[in-house]
Amino acid sequence: MLFQVEMDVRLPPDMAPQVADELKRVERERAQQMQHEGKWRHLWRVAGRYANVSIFDVESADELHALLTSLPLFPYMAMTVTALCRHPSSIRDDDR
Amino acid sequence: MLFQVEMDVRLPPDMAPQVADELKRVERERAQQMQHEGKWRHLWRVAGRYANVSIFDVESADELHALLTSLPLFPYMAMTVTALCRHPSSIRDDDR
Amino acid sequence: MLFQVEMDVRLPPDMAPQVADELKRVERERAQQMQHEGKWRHLWRVAGRYANVSIFDVESADELHALLTSLPLFPYMAMTVTALCRHPSSIRDDDR
Amino acid sequence: MLFQVEMDVRLPPDMAPQVADELKRVERERAQQMQHEGKWRHLWRVAGRYANVSIFDVESADELHALLTSLPLFPYMAMTVTALCRHPSSIRDDDR
Amino acid sequence: MLFQVEMDVRLPPDMAPQVADELKRVERERAQQMQHEGKWRHLWRVAGRYANVSIFDVESADELHALLTSLPLFPYMAMTVTALCRHPSSIRDDDR
Amino acid sequence: MLFQVEMDVRLPPDMAPQVADELKRVERERAQQMQHEGKWRHLWRVAGRYANVSIFDVESADELHALLTSLPLFPYMAMTVTALCRHPSSIRDDDR
Amino acid sequence: MLFQVEMDVRLPPDMAPQVADELKRVERERAQQMQHEGKWRHLWRVAGRYANVSIFDVESADELHALLTSLPLFPYMAMTVTALCRHPSSIRDDDR
Amino acid sequence: MLFQVEMDVRLPPDMAPQVADELKRVERERAQQMQHEGKWRHLWRVAGRYANVSIFDVESADELHALLTSLPLFPYMAMTVTALCRHPSSIRDDDR
Amino acid sequence: MLFQVEMDVRLPPDMAPQVADELKRVERERAQQMQHEGKWRHLWRVAGRYANVSIFDVESADELHALLTSLPLFPYMAMTVTALCRHPSSIRDDDR
Amino acid sequence: MLFQVEMDVRLPPDMAPQVADELKRVERERAQQMQHEGKWRHLWRVAGRYANVSIFDVESADELHALLTSLPLFPYMAMTVTALCRHPSSIRDDDR
Numbered sequence: 001m002l003f004q005v006e007m008d009v010r011l012p013p014d015m016a017p018q019v020a021d022e023l024k025r026v027e028r029e030r031a032q033q034m035q036h037e038g039k040w041r042h043l044w045r046v047a048g049r050y051a052n053v054s055i056f057d058v059e060s061a062d063e064l065h066a067l068l069t070s071l072p073l074f075p076y077m078a079m080t081v082t083a084l085c086r087h088p089s090s091i092r093d094d095d096r
Numbered sequence: 097m098l099f100q101v102e103m104d105v106r107l108p109p110d111m112a113p114q115v116a117d118e119l120k121r122v123e124r125e126r127a128q129q130m131q132h133e134g135k136w137r138h139l140w141r142v143a144g145r146y147a148n149v150s151i152f153d154v155e156s157a158d159e160l161h162a163l164l165t166s167l168p169l170f171p172y173m174a175m176t177v178t179a180l181c182r183h184p185s186s187i188r189d190d191d192r
Numbered sequence: 193m194l195f196q197v198e199m200d201v202r203l204p205p206d207m208a209p210q211v212a213d214e215l216k217r218v219e220r221e222r223a224q225q226m227q228h229e230g231k232w233r234h235l236w237r238v239a240g241r242y243a244n245v246s247i248f249d250v251e252s253a254d255e256l257h258a259l260l261t262s263l264p265l266f267p268y269m270a271m272t273v274t275a276l277c278r279h280p281s282s283i284r285d286d287d288r
Numbered sequence: 289m290l291f292q293v294e295m296d297v298r299l300p301p302d303m304a305p306q307v308a309d310e311l312k313r314v315e316r317e318r319a320q321q322m323q324h325e326g327k328w329r330h331l332w333r334v335a336g337r338y339a340n341v342s343i344f345d346v347e348s349a350d351e352l353h354a355l356l357t358s359l360p361l362f363p364y365m366a367m368t369v370t371a372l373c374r375h376p377s378s379i380r381d382d383d384r
Numbered sequence: 385m386l387f388q389v390e391m392d393v394r395l396p397p398d399m400a401p402q403v404a405d406e407l408k409r410v411e412r413e414r415a416q417q418m419q420h421e422g423k424w425r426h427l428w429r430v431a432g433r434y435a436n437v438s439i440f441d442v443e444s445a446d447e448l449h450a451l452l453t454s455l456p457l458f459p460y461m462a463m464t465v466t467a468l469c470r471h472p473s474s475i476r477d478d479d480r
Numbered sequence: 481m482l483f484q485v486e487m488d489v490r491l492p493p494d495m496a497p498q499v500a501d502e503l504k505r506v507e508r509e510r511a512q513q514m515q516h517e518g519k520w521r522h523l524w525r526v527a528g529r530y531a532n533v534s535i536f537d538v539e540s541a542d543e544l545h546a547l548l549t550s551l552p553l554f555p556y557m558a559m560t561v562t563a564l565c566r567h568p569s570s571i572r573d574d575d576r
Numbered sequence: 577m578l579f580q581v582e583m584d585v586r587l588p589p590d591m592a593p594q595v596a597d598e599l600k601r602v603e604r605e606r607a608q609q610m611q612h613e614g615k616w617r618h619l620w621r622v623a624g625r626y627a628n629v630s631i632f633d634v635e636s637a638d639e640l641h642a643l644l645t646s647l648p649l650f651p652y653m654a655m656t657v658t659a660l661c662r663h664p665s666s667i668r669d670d671d672r
Numbered sequence: 673m674l675f676q677v678e679m680d681v682r683l684p685p686d687m688a689p690q691v692a693d694e695l696k697r698v699e700r701e702r703a704q705q706m707q708h709e710g711k712w713r714h715l716w717r718v719a720g721r722y723a724n725v726s727i728f729d730v731e732s733a734d735e736l737h738a739l740l741t742s743l744p745l746f747p748y749m750a751m752t753v754t755a756l757c758r759h760p761s762s763i764r765d766d767d768r
Numbered sequence: 769m770l771f772q773v774e775m776d777v778r779l780p781p782d783m784a785p786q787v788a789d790e791l792k793r794v795e796r797e798r799a800q801q802m803q804h805e806g807k808w809r810h811l812w813r814v815a816g817r818y819a820n821v822s823i824f825d826v827e828s829a830d831e832l833h834a835l836l837t838s839l840p841l842f843p844y845m846a847m848t849v850t851a852l853c854r855h856p857s858s859i860r861d862d863d864r
Numbered sequence: 865m866l867f868q869v870e871m872d873v874r875l876p877p878d879m880a881p882q883v884a885d886e887l888k889r890v891e892r893e894r895a896q897q898m899q900h901e902g903k904w905r906h907l908w909r910v911a912g913r914y915a916n917v918s919i920f921d922v923e924s925a926d927e928l929h930a931l932l933t934s935l936p937l938f939p940y941m942a943m944t945v946t947a948l949c950r951h952p953s954s955i956r957d958d959d960r
Contacts, residue, residue, distance in 0.1 A: 028185045047179040047925035048945035061275040061335035081336035083143040083253040089124045143253040144273035157719035157947040177720035179925040220377045235378045239371040239445035240465035275335040281316045282331045349467040349527035369528035371445040412569045427570045431563040431637035432657035467527040473508045474523045541659040541815035561816035563637040604857045619858045623733035623851040624753035659815040665796045666811045700953045715954045719947040733851040755829040755911040761892045762907045829911035849912035
């Protein structure tokens, strides 16, 4: 099933740059791993904000929660989760 | 370029059923036409609401505006438009 | 999977009483049918408001959407849907 | 009587991990104790957030307040409390 | 137990004056009846708004709901209900 | 004249416990003094929050402000002040 | 004592022009009467909105409420009332 | 002096098309007249909404108010007015 | 021209008392200087909050901005600025 | 294409003055560079706030994002981005 997840990242301004960079590196690794596994289906940057709009493709809300909380940046993120369904007017087969 | 558009539809409860049905029919037609043209890239239903989350793929904001205002349901919709960019961690080539 | 759904009902004050009563009757019937089918697991009234807090137990967000939109009062309701997971500290087996 | 309580936990990101872990451990213990006592009837995790939706079954608002403020994580939580009543359409006997 | 209830009244501006007056008359009657019964403990007018702040003294949330929904103006009111407890610093015996 | 005052207390989580306890002690003393003087007419705890709903009985807004800002916890509180009037349907003589 | 009152006027767009004009005429009369009586101390128009910011000088909140609800446009207005005190840094004697 | 004005237009969905078209025609005329007079300096459409972002160049807030309230669509618009100043980092001479 | 400015002061609770007192002293001096110069026309305290409602009388928004940002407490204040016009029903000559 | 960007700057009050001054200096340099390049078309100060309203003229949302995130003050700014289109009533040729 699909979920839309909006993630707003707020790193403390006084965080040491190298700590922040390392966090972003492992975050990127984790995010790409999930994309390769087909869980993190779409990942877009919101123009002008340190935020993204994402579409997750998971078996359950439990799996979604496990994935999101495993993100290194999770403690610094405000997330909005919206459950999606197939739209009756959608022509894309795989958009479930 | 990509835009996320969230559309909340609010038809007046006292609208005659056949008027509403006809509106939905032509809306569906218009939406599928735009999808076939590659403009309306993703269309998902929000669970529990007469609303959708969509991703548009257009040349400009002007084109986006023309498409959205051409929708039969436009006068009955509240829209939130978010400009998207390619995310540095995205592995999908065509997610621009 | 479980969803929390909060439903705020707003009937137009000038709706004819018998129309409103009939709507409520068939709504009640539909709601009890879903409870008997095990889909609508909990249904509580919010004190002081024509609103409820409910827990749905469904296979997918699509099924949830189909159930909610089939409610006679759906056109008059504002709904908030929250996807739930099993809580690691929960001791109830069937709270998924 | 039943109350819905939504708890949003916000631990300071710079809290030492072992301090946070110990807090969570005693929180978990306290929560399970209340569940065993029948006070904390339902406890669900909100997908994507360090938050929960809970249903408490208490004698009074005073008892609810005493329980909630006794939680080790209370100083780090934003709570929304909603008083619930039995819904006229509910078919569950014990949902009061 | 005590509840604070804030009631915002919004009568449709085009409601016939005599209908509105009659509604207010029976509302006043009902409100004073509940005060005499000791259920509606305090009733204050909010300066500058057709709204009130009230304190109800009831056995349960169910009783509160029954009282509030029995008010003639209920369909025209937006209500905010807050469950109250005795405050540890209160010196009034009967403020429960 | 009467004012409703809602006070939300937010002590910094990292405040030393003994400092917090001392603050609460003198706050309690001050609050009870004002109640004995008839200024702080009602003080209720909001269930589930470190907050209260209060009714003040003062000569003027100036007096209200002097009382509120004299509270030891004032720097840590968010306050909402609502001016109240006698309600035409109130049967209590002393509810002004 | 002084109150700041912000009034947002929303006349139904389909109100007959002459009805609206007559309402505005008597509103203007009433407002100027109150100003002459010294009750309505300041009245400014908010640029770009059918709204005003006003300062009232009254004996009590009750008097304020009586004045405001006597305004012909009251049923069409959303009001925000803020109780004011003398500011310790104010140099104006009559700003109470 | 410059003001930013954001205008959200909400025409009643049941307004007769020809009435709406005529309103838009005279609105367009009025808007272009103000632009030719140098008062309405910039006028942009917000993508996806029947709304605009505008910059007005006027002598005073009074003049701004007179211009805005003279717009045929004014009764159907929600406006947000923001007073602007010259920015110390601006390199444009005429951006005041 | 006149502006309403609402100022909410939030000093960090852990600011050293003498630093806070000195800030308030010079703020008071600056505020009284502006009042004597006729720029800061009205200054009222909001009952129950470390906030004020003020009316400024300036030549332009630029002058307003220069005055406000010169206030010692400016970095600790949240400000809401509303441009005012003369109200057609105002009887005060000097209320512009 | 044009974007409206509103930037609210919030520097930590306890930031060392020279650090803040240096940040502002390089920010000013960067902002003027972008204006000279024609990317940052308009930059106005919001009266009374450490905030600005800007109009950017870029090839894409990606370019906008790159420009905004390259601003030295970016980590301390809350940004609102609105995609703009040419308005059918605009008479300015270059307002796209």
